[in-house]
Each structure stands twice: as C-alpha cells, then as structure tokens.
Amino acid sequence: MTASEVVTVLRRATSDDVPMLLALWEVAAENDSRPTDTAEKIEALLGRDPDACTVAERDGRLVGSLIAGWDGWRAHLYRLAVHPDVRRQGVGRLLLADAEERFRALGAGRIDAMVLEGNDLGQSLWRSAGYTPQPQWRRWVKSLG
Ligand SMILES: CC(C)(COP(=O)(O)OP(=O)(O)OC[C@H]1O[C@@H](n2cnc3c(N)ncnc32)[C@H](O)[C@@H]1OP(=O)(O)O)[C@@H](O)C(=O)NCCC(=O)NCCS
Structure with missing residues (x-):
C-alpha cells in the first residue's frame, strides 16, 4: 500500500487516548515557551468540551492531534x-479542515492559532491553509502559578 492509499481516520479524543496524546506531543508537537502538558490538563479539557480534541489514526496508531x-x-x-513518521502526507491538512468545519457549525467567524516566530515548519502549514500572521498584535500573558 502506498502512502497515499493509507486511510487516516479522525475521531474525537477520549480519556483512553490521554497517555498516547502525551507521548505523541513529546515527539511531535511544538514544545518551546509553553507550560508542560499533563494528563490532568487533558482530562480537564475533555471534561469541559468532549469535542475539543481530535486525533488522527492510521492502522489504529495515533499519529496526529488538534485541539x-x-x-x-x-x-x-x-x-x-x-x-x-507520517508528515507531509496530508494529516495536518485533514485535522485543520475538520476543525474549521466544527467551528463553522458552532458559529465562529474567525480562527486563531499561536505560532512561534521560529517555527518555519508550522508556519508553512498555516500559510498553506490560508492563515496569516497579525504583526500588529502581541500576546500578553500572566501566569497563575
Ligand atoms: C506542521 C505539521 C502539523 C504539518 O503536518 P503534516 O501532516 O506534515 O502537513 P500536511 O502534509 O497536511 O501538509 C499540508 C501543507 O503544509 C505545508 N507543509 C507541511 N510540511 C511542510 C514542509 N516540511 N515544508 C514545506 N511545506 C510544508 C505544505 O504546503 C503542505 O501541502 P503540500 O504537501 O501539498 O505541499 C507537522 O509538521 C508537525 O507536527 N510539526 C511539528 C509541530 C508543529 O510545529 N505544529 C504547529 C504548531 S503552531
């Protein structure tokens, strides 16, 4: 089977996925300049909105995610x-399309994403999907400890 024939399945994440999500994010996510992920945080997210986190699977293996x-x-x-292992095969594009469909159904008018200035890989995907940076804005944060 060639890469283009491999089926990617998207589904909403559940509590059962928490360990696999943490493992995926360790090797695949943008991890600089942000708080550490924990199982408790993911459980809290899923408890508040069970549809918020989507995972991509290939042959039963969790290969992608998007909140x-x-x-x-x-x-x-x-x-x-x-x-x-599975980059540049359309998984990111699929996850984004699914999220955009969800947001449209919920009545959202605009979508945003935090993207590190030095993350050229991430930026290439956002640009290709129609997202543009807003240089006139800067995020202000305060940690609650
Ligand atoms: C960014 C990321 C999610 C892309 O996922 P992916 O499944 O490989 O992306 P896709 O195959 O759907 O690519 C869609 C488009 O994005 C762009 N793109 C993706 N990877 C690229 C690369 N390495 N170089 C140039 N363009 C790229 C291309 O325009 C591509 O379309 P094309 O293949 O038809 O040219 C993945 O590289 C990743 O997990 N990176 C680390 C985490 C990260 O930076 N996440 C974003 C945080 S802001």
Whole structure:
C-alpha cells in the first residue's frame, strides 16, 4: 500500500487516548515557551468540551492531534501535531479542515492559532491553509502559578 492509499481516520479524543496524546506531543508537537502538558490538563479539557480534541489514526496508531477550542466567543487552535513518521502526507491538512468545519457549525467567524516566530515548519502549514500572521498584535500573558 502506498502512502497515499493509507486511510487516516479522525475521531474525537477520549480519556483512553490521554497517555498516547502525551507521548505523541513529546515527539511531535511544538514544545518551546509553553507550560508542560499533563494528563490532568487533558482530562480537564475533555471534561469541559468532549469535542475539543481530535486525533488522527492510521492502522489504529495515533499519529496526529488538534485541539479546537471554542469558548462561545473565540475559536482557538492548539496542539496541532503530526508524528514525524507520517508528515507531509496530508494529516495536518485533514485535522485543520475538520476543525474549521466544527467551528463553522458552532458559529465562529474567525480562527486563531499561536505560532512561534521560529517555527518555519508550522508556519508553512498555516500559510498553506490560508492563515496569516497579525504583526500588529502581541500576546500578553500572566501566569497563575
Ligand atoms: C506542521 C505539521 C502539523 C504539518 O503536518 P503534516 O501532516 O506534515 O502537513 P500536511 O502534509 O497536511 O501538509 C499540508 C501543507 O503544509 C505545508 N507543509 C507541511 N510540511 C511542510 C514542509 N516540511 N515544508 C514545506 N511545506 C510544508 C505544505 O504546503 C503542505 O501541502 P503540500 O504537501 O501539498 O505541499 C507537522 O509538521 C508537525 O507536527 N510539526 C511539528 C509541530 C508543529 O510545529 N505544529 C504547529 C504548531 S503552531
């Protein structure tokens, strides 16, 4: 079977996926300048919105993820990650298309994503999917400890 014939299945993440998500993010996600992921944080997300996190599977193996967070006001994308073994085969594009469909159905008008300045790989995907940077804005944060 060639790479293009491999079936990618998208589904909503459940509690059972938490260990695999953490393992995926260790090897595949953008991990600089951000808080550490924990099982508790993922469980809290799924408890608040069971549809927020989508995973991509190939032959039963979890190879991609995307959190599409909708708080009723804004639509944010987080933790877009595709395992290095299966990159450049359309998995990221599939995950984004699915999230955009979800946001449209929820009534969102615009989607945003935090992208590190030095993340050329991530930026190439966002650009190809129609996202553009907003240089006039800068994120301000305060840690709650
Ligand atoms: C960014 C990432 C999610 C892309 O996932 P992917 O499944 O490989 O992406 P796709 O195969 O769907 O690529 C879609 C498009 O993105 C662009 N793209 C993806 N990888 C690229 C690369 N290495 N070089 C140039 N363009 C690339 C291309 O335009 C591509 O379309 P094409 O293959 O038809 O030319 C993946 O590389 C990744 O997990 N990177 C590390 C984590 C990360 O940076 N996430 C984003 C955080 S902001």
